[in-house]
Amino acid sequence: MGRLENKVAIVTGAGQGLGRSTAQRFATEGAKVVVADLNQATAHDTVQAITSAGGEAVAVVGDVSNGQDAECLAATTLAKFGRIDILVNNAAIFGSGKHIAEIDEEAWDRVMRVNLKGPFLCSKYVIPPMRRQGGGSVVFVSSMSGVVGNELQADYNTSKHGLIGLARCLAQDCGGDGIRANVVCPTGMNTPMMARTPPENVAPYAAMTMFARFAEPAEVANAILFLASDEASYITAAVLMVDGGATAIQPSGRQLKEGAARFLRAAGQEDTRAPSKIR
């Protein structure tokens, strides 16, 4: 028996990166998976990867920040599989990367719409069927940026902080219906979102983890799987850091320097200024 046998799960943003990894992991645990994404081609690739490995999945193309699309996502899932046990609110976009005083209103609204309103809408439309079934599990993918401030990330970080509030309120409003809501906060992950940034820019962040590396999406998917499954039946309103210790531990200057050098070496970009001894 898989850990999600007979469960129906929606994973948003499952066309690539963490969403794809989560959808694949869920399918190997026996879940029927709805691969929700804006991108039709990548959503179908994920479905193909799951079905060719013997799993069951369908793609639903839509924008999580659009109310009609979010409603349609829940309705299509019900029409296809008859129930909704799990929602993973994973789809998100990165912020504008600008100083707070330079972020324009439109860019701010776009980030809030996708990263915060999207998870609200997707949750809103799965709650009624979950209630009728007697329960369900909603997992929000926030970020280490959901609990700390980062330079030039006011829009992204605010949206990720907001998800923690949203999850806690959902847990409050729906706990009596047997619906749990939890949050995972990854640090950097090796996904297409991360690949868009040059290694030298992200090396200091990798150095803040105890492993001087970013997470593989599968490592974060394992945490999502646990919270989504019945194994976490007494866990709700929790925030699970999947950050290699980065937010709990303050590395020394030596650790930061050596960790960044180690990260760059692994990325094939030797930093000749760094000391050779590795922690």
Ligand SMILES: NC(=O)c1ccc[n+]([C@@H]2O[C@H](COP(=O)([O-])OP(=O)(O)OC[C@H]3O[C@@H](n4cnc5c(N)ncnc54)[C@H](O)[C@@H]3O)[C@@H](O)[C@H]2O)c1
């Ligand atoms: N990559 C990282 O380093 C990192 C670190 C911490 C947290 N996170 C969070 O993890 C999650 C996944 O990140 P990732 O790196 O896999 O991202 P990604 O950019 O690789 O993939 C995001 C997916 O979401 C989809 N998407 C975007 N907007 C959408 C919308 N409006 N409606 C439907 N689908 C939409 C995209 O098409 C894409 O398939 C995000 O919530 C992100 O904020 C990522």
